[in-house]
Amino acid sequence: MSEIAQIGLKPALERVAAEIDRNFDLLLPVPEDPRARLFHAMRHAAIGGGKRMRPLLVCAACDLFNVDRAAALRVATAIECIHVYSLVHDDLPCMDDDDMRRGRPTVHIQFDEATAVLAGDSLHALAFELLADEATHADPFVRIELVRELARASGPSGMAGGQAMDLAAEHETFDLSTVTRLQQLKTGALIGFCLEAAAIMGHVPAxxxxxxxxxxRDIGLAFQIADDLLDVEGDEAAVGKPLHKDEAAGKATFVSLLGVERARQQASMLVDQAIAHLSSFGAEAGLLRAVARYVVERDR
Amino acid sequence: MSEIAQIGLKPALERVAAEIDRNFDLLLPVPEDPRARLFHAMRHAAIGGGKRMRPLLVCAACDLFNVDRAAALRVATAIECIHVYSLVHDDLPCMDDDDMRRGRPTVHIQFDEATAVLAGDSLHALAFELLADEATHADPFVRIELVRELARASGPSGMAGGQAMDLAAEHETFDLSTVTRLQQLKTGALIGFCLEAAAIMGHVPAxxxxxxxxxxRDIGLAFQIADDLLDVEGDEAAVGKPLHKDEAAGKATFVSLLGVERARQQASMLVDQAIAHLSSFGAEAGLLRAVARYVVERDR
Structure with missing residues (x-):
């Protein structure tokens, strides 16, 4: 059994969080020129916050296939760049209009809206610069496949498309299958890429x-259902951002469509199903199983 | 002499504009789902407008090195994705707050601000998806080099960094060397990539x-000086957007620092210098020479 599978979920999350923070710190030195404010904003958004669940997924899956940890971490950092940029843009007044994120002021509050737009755009570009760099992986076939899949997962047929559906949800009442599709794009596509990236680097067969x-797919949906439950039942201080926003906006969610009890059952069923997909792996997949359980048990 | 070098600048611009429009039309079919509005916004921003100067630069330079035109056009489309996304975000109320662009309502006016943010983000991702696709170029080394260079040219050490300097210019008075650096990042980096992309695909030696x-570098600066001159002296109807904005914002520009006459001389000198860089090429570089002259002679 590999080293990472033996340690528990909490220390694994803490370790990957420290590694991602260190990567961002090295990647984003503040220049002594008028771009300093932009870099400070990127650092504010990227360093020292978040669950780092996506990086952990990348590292835990890479560990299954003996992928070099430094390579896994660089790809994990690229994915986190995309995740963080999407949060910075999502928090803007014209989008979700959130003042707090991860217990801290959002980028447009701490800096200004224009800087928030550019910090998001800059993190977006940085993700692809990271993946394309030969320091990430020696094989250009691997790098270009990572770039293509990340671009798909984050663009209009992935994350950004899901965010556009989310905007439409304010004016239309979606049914369960449309909400499911929305979430599969909005959060599922990027979570899917975390595992896909490990498979690409590990040359995993079909x-x-x-x-x-x-x-x-299963943990992505379970994650979103858990998010919807937290929005209804969570503790604002623990979550680190205002809650009850979906309810106030009249948006259809898994909870509004299924009710709290059935939503919780559905999330639990998805976790079991996710773990079942790992049955051909042994104890070395322990961390991925733990992540699946964490996804619905977390309080933030 | 190749076919394209023989035709004049105007038909070459018209030809490439039609080809880029066709590429965008094929790349952005509107889905019959709640993402339709997002795709309509992307099409509004990307199709049927603009000078298409960057695509022409890519195609004219690729033609020098006998690069397949379809490949050149796909790369040109990717660059135009980045250019267009930057305009969509730049026009937002929190940035330049422009209502008109290319003689039409800007995306946030025609649609809404949130859709404009997402349309920009989606075009940004699409650029990298295009470059990474094997339909663009068979050689993964070429594709990954294109991705890396485009990410650098558009990120915080390129275009986005220049935009951040532009924000700072509203509060600080920049000197000529800082304005030059700002413009080298804001517009120069992406124009530089147009030529670099041709060199990468054409396997051009050092x-x-x-x-x-x-x-x-020279046409990039000349282009910006011409833009500053248009902002002061241009015809709003021809340019297709409001003018005198820099003056109103109190921003230092080439014209405010040099005066109209010296700015015009400087632009003209840069064009001569740009053409001198092409001296080792023969008549086949005629179109690139014509572009250099067009950059300062255009009225929009």
Missing amino acids: EGRTRLRGYA | EGRTRLRGYA
Whole structure:
């Protein structure tokens, strides 16, 4: 059994969080010129916050296939760049209009809206610069496949498309299958890429990829249902941002469509199903199983 | 002499504009789902407008090195994705707050601000998806080099960094060297990538790349000086957007620092210098020479 699978979930999350913070710190030195404010904003958004669940997924899955940890961490940092940029833009007044994120002022509050737009755009570009760099992986075939899949997962047929559906949800009442599709794009596509990236770097054959995709799809949906439950039942201080926003906006969510009890059952069923996708792996997949459980048990 | 070098600048611009429009039309079919509005916004921003100067630069330079035109056009479309996304975000109320662009309502006016943010983000991702696709170029080394260079040219050490300097220019008075650096990042980096992309696809040796870089640097600055002159002296109807904005914002520009006459001389000198960089090329570089002259003679 590999080193990481033996340690528990909490120390694994703490370790990957420290590693991602260190990567961002090295990647974003503040220049002594008028761009300083932009870099400070990027650092404010990227360093020292968040669950780092996506980086942990990348590292835990890479560990299954003996992928070099430094390479896994660089790819994890690229994914976190995309995740963080989407949060910075999502928090803007014209989008979700959130003042707090991860217990701290959002970028447009701490800096200004224009800087928030550019900090998001800059983190977006940085993700692809990171993936394309030969320091990430020696094989250009691997790097270009990572770039293509991340661009798809984050663009209009992935995350950004899901965010556009989310905007439409303010004016239309979506049914369960449309909400499911929305969430599969908005959060599922990037979570799917975390596992796909490990499969690409680990040269995993088709059958293994299908299982990893199934795992990713299930925890992605479970994650979102848990988010919807936290929005209704969570503790604002623990979550670090205002709650009850979906309810106030009249948006259809898993909880509004299923009710609290059935939503909780559905999330729990998805976690079991996700873990079942890992049955061909042994104890070395312990951390991925723990992540699946954490996704619905977390309080933030 | 190749076909494209023989035709004049105007038909070459019209041809490339039609080809870029066609590429965007094929790349952005509107889905029959709640993402339709996002795709309509992307199409509004990307199709049927603009000078298409960057795509022409890519195609004219690729033509020098016998690069397949379809490949050149796909890369040109990717660059135009980045250019267009930057305009969409730049026009937002929190940035330049422009209602008109290319003679039409800007995306946040025609649609809404949130859709404009997402349309920009989506075009940004699409650029990298295009470059990474094997339909663009068979050689993964070429594709990954294109991705890396475009990410650098558009990120915080390129275009986005220049935009951040532009924000700072509202509060600080920049001197000529800082304004030059600002413009080299804000517009120069992406124009530089147009030539660099051709050099990458054409496997051009170091010496040739240095000349192309010199050409790009000079026309990039000349282009910006011409823009500053248009802002002061241009015809709003021809330019298709409100003018005198820099003056109103109290921003230092080439014109405010040099005066109209010296700015015009400087632009003209840069054009001569850009053309001198092409001296080792024969008549086949005629179109690149014509672009250099067009950059300062245009009325929009």
